[in-house]
Amino acid sequence: MKEQALTIPTEKERRRNRALTRRRFLRSTVVAAAGGVLASCSPSVRESFFQQHLKELTEEDKKRTYARLAEEYGNRYGGKFTVGGEPAKEGVLFAYALDLSRCVGCRRCVYACVKENNQSRDPAIHWITVLQMEKEKGVDLSHADAYYNPKAVPEDGHFYMPVQCQQCRRPQCVEVCPVGATWQEPDGIVVVDYNWCIGCRYCMAACPYGARHFNWSRPEIPNEQINHDTHYLGNRPRYKGVVEKCTFCIQRVRKGKYPACVEICPVGARKFGNLLDPESEVRYVIENKRVFILKEEINTQPKFYYFYGV
């Protein structure tokens, strides 16, 4: 054996030897190709590719992003979109109250929500699930039926419990998100940035209420049914492979309006308001009615209260 083979190569030699390894070659090729592809893309696609996390954007950047999205949606669905970014109001913490003694299980809320929030019609995504339960068994999720379909409701011996995002104060979905694509806003609404979501669905596994839904394929919405009045963190059209959920109709409530499900409910079972306002409907409910929260024992601390208005 020659002596030279045993000597340790110097740093300079090592670098020279590495110059043409397979890995280095591939890496530079891919980078060059990606650069080429991006360069040939439209500025809009390039911009969306390099878009930073929403919280890191300046107001100027946000405006540009919203305008870009509005144009994209317009091209796809027709019509003139507005993509808003109304921030949370000071001194507001949104809460919801639902009267179990009133709900008749008609599912009007489910479809008003689909229409307002641009959920995919095919495959169908519903942010609200109405559970039919037996009066004899009480609130018992193991005996709940979400697929009831009689000629008329309410059915004898049954009551109905709509479940949607409970807007937890300790949202487990937010805890598990590996990329920070979902968070709780100052007014208590848990939101998803569809441009940041990577579709890992950890949040869906973490949510104890089954409130999060996944776009398994490109959401299909007929052009004439689209709602053009959108919010970046709410009802703007989604992409394939992202998670979505109820936002208390962020695009409506931040402008002072009631959520769509409140306005459609034919029996007035749904109440909504500011938890910090002693005059609000939800405060009256909490102070005067029998109230409970779903799965209290797991300490998610929802801001969605079920009550008995009788």
Place this chain on the structure above:
Amino acid sequence: MGFGKIRVGRSVAAIVAVLAIALLALGASAGAGDDSSTETEFPVPPPPITEGYYPCSVCHAEMETNMERRELVDEHESIKLNHGPRSRWCFDCHTPENRDVLHLASGEVVTFEESYLLCGQCHGDKLRDWKVGVHGKRTGEWNGKKQYLLCANCHNPHSPHFAPIEPLPPPPRPRDIR
């Protein structure tokens, strides 16, 4: 969900129409300076009375008041009273001397726009909840102007129990999603 339909014979209708026009003309000249409209404490929509059938006095002024309890026929045939004890009768709420208004147990007159006061005599807990927006549906703004509904906008006062309705379709089962 109205208060029941009122059908009027042709000749009667003609007379009534003439009378109504005359009354309207009189009312317009008399009430020209009077602008205190029927504004109530709560923003409620008009009572759900079948269009063209109010004021009730258009017909009832010509008719003799029949105080007898009976099965209603003809114009008010559709009204089936199914509300509380069997002793309940029309004139517990409607006023025999003036059909265009209602009255409380005390005899105090209330308009149809204030009928919640009448309902609240028995259903006081509901009236209390309704005033703060917890019983019944509210639309409008959660921190601003709200639109209330009268009791009668949702409950037929003659038969207040909600009729069952058809549910919208159930969600697809996961196994059916392709």
